[in-house]
Amino acid sequence: MKKADRKRSVPLLELAHARSGDKGDTANVGLIALKPEYYPILVKHVTAACVARHFKGMISGPVERYELPNLHALNFLLHGALDGGGTISLKTDAQGKVFSTALLRLELELPK
């Protein structure tokens, strides 16, 4: 059996909800498992490296990840995401409000 056959693609939108905001030029995305049993999947598959790849070309700095197992949530800091941030930014989303749903566009390759 080919390796690809043993995987299925699952939109993150089906596993989590999210809210995002800003601190200067950094956007934060809080990613919350829709069910507690999804949280380990998020921990394993939605890594800082994977989020950095997802947002390639949209952010200029690194991605940090923090875990909140008590809330079944991960918090991502996307540095250099807001064109300078706050009042400096020329972006529609100068305060990073919709990076949340942008992250939910991620497709996870999960074992079948």
Place this chain on the structure above:
Amino acid sequence: MKPRSATVRIAAGQGFWGDWLEAPYRQVTGGPVDYLMMDYLAEVTMSILQKQKSRDPSLGYAKDFIPLMERILPIVAERRIKITANAGGVNPRGCAQAVAEVARRLRLSGKLRIGVVTGDDLLGRLDGLLARGHELRNLDTNRRLADVRDRVVSANAYLGAWPVVDALRRGADVIVTGRVTDTGLTLAPMIHAFGWRPDAWDLLAAGTVAGHTIECGAQCSGGNCLVDWERIPDLANVGYPIVEAAPDGTFEITKHPGTGGRISVAGVTEQLVYEMGNPGEYITPDCIADFTTIRLEQHGKDRVRVSGVRGRPATDKLKVSIGYFYGYKAVGTLVYAWPDAYQKAQAADRILRQRLADLGLKFESVLTEFVGADATHGPLARASAPLDQLPEVQLRIGVRSPDRAAVDRFTREIAPLILNGPPSVTGFAGGRPKPEEIVAYWPALLDKGMVEPCVEVVDV
């Protein structure tokens, strides 16, 4: 005086300056509350207010606060509800004076005491602080404040809950502050009501988490809530959140009966992670709260119980929010219609950029977004959007420069495209975009000992 009850009810009335004007009124009339908490100050608000004050020394506070007080003061005076609000901006005394005038007009003389918290404003002290070796380095870039000193327009230390507690202890009913933290406005009533000690770190952290939960108003009671958003009931009539706090640091988030919105674990969780940095250390002037210790449980309809919060000692620094003049920006928009809406907007963007280059205009940044295609999700959206079939696209192009003349010239290059660029263009009713001054945000730290909060309580 009414007897102390086991719990204290703190209602959120404003999540930011410009929030729903009906919310505070509904909070004080929709059911029992002990305190009304209103957060007015965002990072850049102080510099806007400082600018207003420099034009008229009697201004510099959130002006909407005064007609709001006029509407609710008779009710809060009758029901003995106390108000904590950082509406004072850079002129808390001016704000308090205006509130006092309103109160007298409403014949509330002798029935109300107003507390004023100041001492956060460092603008007049900056040179002294710099001379004494406080560098106020930018927390993000590590640059010294001296580099931009001559462009600074506002500088305010974030004060915590304790000056507000002081005002409450001295009998203030309405407390108007300058830059007090959002969370401090909620924590202070708990400290006051329960007699929490300054080193009761777990309790102070719990009150801080309570403050963070309700500081954005309806954002924790169904507003801007992604999970199950279509089924959140009656947002037209949304109930703003209320903290029901207990002396042991546990609390419940709820709202008045009969209001819309929803208080759920999922919705409260969304608010908890909002604007979150390192969740293990949420630093305020009062304590360090550990958000990884928070336990949430649904405790009935529209009621979430919060417990388990752990805290650590506060740091010896205060955060300082400094506003400095950065340059100018302007954003222009045009709307292109089907067919080939996206392609026409792209062509217009290319033409505009060529004209700007031909004019020899220099910008620090030129940013183009195609609203309807990629403005919010960038390349992630373009990959899947039917770009050939979009019914319409808004071309949105912004420029930023230290040179006002360049920005001003840019604003004159948008309208000509209507007649001399790609076809099927409309949506220019707003006229020529206006160049905007940019006041940028400079976060820094300062030794706590350098800031002396000042509390005054006056009878009306």
